[in-house]
Amino acid sequence: MTVSTIDNDPSDPRSLHERIAADLRDEIMSGDLAPGAKLPSTAQLKARFDASNATIQKALQVLKDERLVIGRAGAAVTVREHRQRTMHPAAFMAPAGAGEPYRWLTEAAKHGTQAHSTLLDVAEVRPPADVSAALNLAESETALLRHQVLSIDREPVELVKSYYPMAIVQGTVITDKRKIKGGTPTLLAELGHPPRLSVDRVSARVPTQEQYQALNLPSDLPVLRTLRVVYSDEQRPIEVTVMVKAGHLYELQYEFTPE
Numbered sequence: 640m641t642v643s644t645i646d647n648d649p650s651d652p653r654s655l656h657e658r659i660a661a662d663l664r665d666e667i668m669s670g671d672l673a674p675g676a677k678l679p680s681t682a683q684l685k686a687r688f689d690a691s692n693a694t695i696q697k698a699l700q701v702l703k704d705e706r707l708v709i710g711r712a713g714a715a716v717t718v719r720e721h722r723q724r725t726m727h728p729a730a731f732m733a734p735a736g737a738g739e740p741y742r743w744l745t746e747a748a749k750h751g752t753q754a755h756s757t758l759l760d761v762a763e764v765r766p767p768a769d770v771s772a773a774l775n776l777a778e779s780e781t782a783l784l785r786h787q788v789l790s791i792d793r794e795p796v797e798l799v800k801s802y803y804p805m806a807i808v809q810g811t812v813i814t815d816k817r818k819i820k821g822g823t824p825t826l827l828a829e830l831g832h833p834p835r836l837s838v839d840r841v842s843a844r845v846p847t848q849e850q851y852q853a854l855n856l857p858s859d860l861p862v863l864r865t866l867r868v869v870y871s872d873e874q875r876p877i878e879v880t881v882m883v884k885a886g887h888l889y890e891l892q893y894e895f896t897p898e
Contacts, residue, residue, distance in 0.1 A: 655688070655694050656690075656694045656695075656697035657698075657701065659684070659688050659694070659695065659698035660699075660701040660702055662688075663678065663698065664707060664887060667707050667718055668887070668890075672718050673718065674718050674719065674720045675717060675718060676717060676718050677716070678699070678708060678710075678716045678717065678718070681695050684698075699716055701857075703716075704857040704858070705857045705887055705888075706719060707719060707887070707888075724796075724889050724890075725890050725891075725892050752791045752792050753791070753793075754789065754790065754791050755789070755790045755791075755793075756787050756788075756789050756790075756818065757787060757788050757789075757790065758785070758816065758818055759787055760784065760786040760816070761783070761784065761785050761786070761814065762783075762786075763781045763782070763784070763814075764782065764783075764784045764802075765779075765782075766781075766782045766784070766802045767881075769866060770782070770802050770866075770879045773866070773868045773876055774802065774804055774879055775876060776804070780805075781805060782802040782879075783803045783804075783805060783808050784801070785801045785803075785813070785823070786799070786801075787799050788854075794855075795854050796854070796884060796885070796889070797854075797882055797883065797884050798850055798853045798854060798883045799880060799882050799883075800881045801878060801879070801880040801881075802878070802879045802880070802881075803823075803877065803878055804876075804877070807827075807877060811826070811830060813826060823878065827878065832872075832875070832877045833871060833872070834869045834871060834877070835870055835871055835872060836869070836870040836874070837867055837868070837869050837870070838867070839865050839866070839867050839893075840865070840866040841863060841864070841866075841891060842863075842864050842866075843861040843862070843864070843886055844861060844862055844864050845859050845861060845862075846859060846860075846861075846862045846883070850883050854883070854884075854885055856885060860887050861886040862883050862884060862886050863883070863885075863886045863889060863891065865880075865881070865882040865883075865884075865891070866879070866880075866881055867880045867882065
């Protein structure tokens with residue numbers, strides 16, 4: 640763990656307690672402060688950061704609000720168990736087997752957590768510009784939106800908006816406002832559009848009002864936004880999904896094989 644003080648740096652306009660919280664947050668997410676570990680004492684943090692007791696308490700409150708640590712006044716502050724989750728996007732792409740639930744749910748269960756998806760809306764809409772471009776839609780064309788929020792252990796973790804070309808899904812159960820057994824990859828495969836390739840574009844953004852509320856975020860910390868384009872045979876785009884996660888609680892892991 641790096642031990643250093645935070646100087647008054649004009650290039651960093653954040654208040655001192657925000658900068659202290661940022662350093663501790665990084666140590667939590669990198670594993671230097673592991674789940675269940677005690678944070679240094681207030682006295683140690685005061686010496687390390689050359690800060691007052693009030694400033695240290697404000698920094699710790701930020702981390703408590705972000706659900707990264709737990710503790711009460713006069714008691715040791717500890718890192719919450721299982722706070723940072725590593726997501727493996729490639730594990731969710733293959734269609735589920737016959738009678739199996741959506742792969743996101745089964746993957747979460749492997750880690751000892753209870754996952755749940757809540758379908759918020761199903762509607763024909765004009766998608767955002769980047770989604771329309773990815774689906775090769777004309778400016779006036781619509782797509783089907785399936786909007787849901789995913790939760791782990793009753794905590795909202797991901798806001799998901801999936802878009803489908805109307806030419807593919809019109810008249811199918813994908814347009815119904817109900818969950819699809821096995822998820823849409825299974826149904827698309829049954830309709831003759833098996834997923835062959837997925838391309839992700841990941842960016843960090845300040846949360847929108849909708850994202851802030853849906854994910855119960857504690858502040859305007861960046862969210863991880865993934866724009867995923869799924870292609871079927873002949874490189875036809877069949878699904879574009881925008882997935883948003885709390886950036887301070889999740890990381891994405893991709894695996895590559897050298898060519």
